[in-house]
Amino acid sequence: MSDTAVKVIQKVTWIGSLANIALAFIKITVGTMTGSQALIADGVHSFSDLVTDTAILIGSRYWTAPADKEHPYGHGRFETLTNIFIGVLLALVGIGIGWESLTSISEQAHSKPGMLAFAAAIVSIVVKELLYRWTAIKAKAINSRALYANAWHHRSDALSSLPVAIAVIANYFVPELHYLDQIAALIVTAMILKAAAEILWPAVLEITEAKADADIESKIQAYAAEDSDxxxxxxxxxRRTGSTILLDFHLLVDPVMSVDKAHTIAENFKSHLLYELDEVVDIIIHIEPFNCKERVLNPCCDDCDSDINTLS
Incomplete structure (x- = not known):
């Protein structure tokens, strides 16, 4: 990852951190003043964003480092670990908010949230949605999965403020519906847990060495078909390592071709793939002769000891 990309990550995350501090303080303070449990829960959610921001700021120093003797494939898995940390933290925050809401859902409200609580929720929705859009654009530009995960953390905060605003305004006009505040907090919980799952699952697939991209094989075959050699x-x-993909495959060429020419063909094809496939950063190609023994996709005979001169 270039120095420019690192600077983008640092800048975007620091701005998001300052916004999270302000929003967490506003929502928790206003929630306490107006007695809105949902707004307080939403403020805690915003505060948890600070922890993930810290993880991004620290983790980016490691996953952007170039490959070295101890990490010959690079440091991309540090980004994966950062995503796992963000996902687990989100899940824990969601479970905590949900438990608090469930244990208090039958309690009578001592006060009804006022329009100040509604205003705080609206401000949160607008600010966090803007942060999501800006962070997502930057994450796509530099191809950072961790920064994109943090963008979705902003989006989950914006979405979580929506039911809070609805509950506050409904409770203001219809005080008998005091339980809407706790229900809104439960909806916040569901949204947080969904966001956590969407961040964790790709990281789990990566750690377990799942295929990096479902379409990558067909893309490689299509590019190979364009080269007659x-x-x-x-x-x-x-396999994926952070925001990058590593590839390896067997490439078959004319069995009478010189090693030098076969190597050149493989290197040219590798360069072409690295140019066309944005996330791919390294490719290992095993060159093989195109004979009956090595052919897999279109086997030419049942007896693989046949003379290679019978090849078409």
Whole structure:
């Protein structure tokens, strides 16, 4: 990752942190003043964003580091660990808010939230949605999954403020519906847990070495078909490390071709793939002769000891 990308991550995260501090303080203070449990819960959610911001600021110093002797494949998994931390923290915050709401849902409200609580929720929705859109654009520009996960943390905060605003305004005009505040907090919980799952699942797939991209094999085959010197590509394997993808596959060429020419074909194809596939940063190609023994996609005979001169 370039120095420019690192600076983008640092700048976006610091601005988001300052916004989170302000919003958390406003929502918790106003929630306490007006007696809105949902707004307080939403403020705690905003405060949890500060922890994830810190994880991004610290983690980015590691996952952006180049490959070294101890980490020959790079440091991308540090970004994966950061995503896991963000997802787990979100889940814990959601569970805590949900438990507090469930245990107090039958309690009578001592006061009804006023329009100040409604205004605080609206401000949160607007600010956090703007932060989400801006952070997501920056994350896409530099291809950072962790920054995009943090963008969704902003979006979950914006969405969580929506039921809070609805509950506050409904409770203001219809005090008998005091339980709407707790129900809104439960809706906030569901949204937080959903966001946590959407962040955690890709990280789990990466840690368990799942295929990086469902479409990557078909893309490679399509590019290979455009090169007449490439007879076949098979045994394609891909894995993700942070925001990048590592590839390896077998490439078959004319068996009478010189090693030097076969190497050149492989290197040119590798360069082409690195240019076309944005997330791919390294490719290992195993060159094989295009004969009956090595062919996989279109086997030419049942007896693999056949003379290679019978090849079409």
């Amino acid at each position: 490439i007879k076949e590509v098979h045994a394609i394997r891909s």
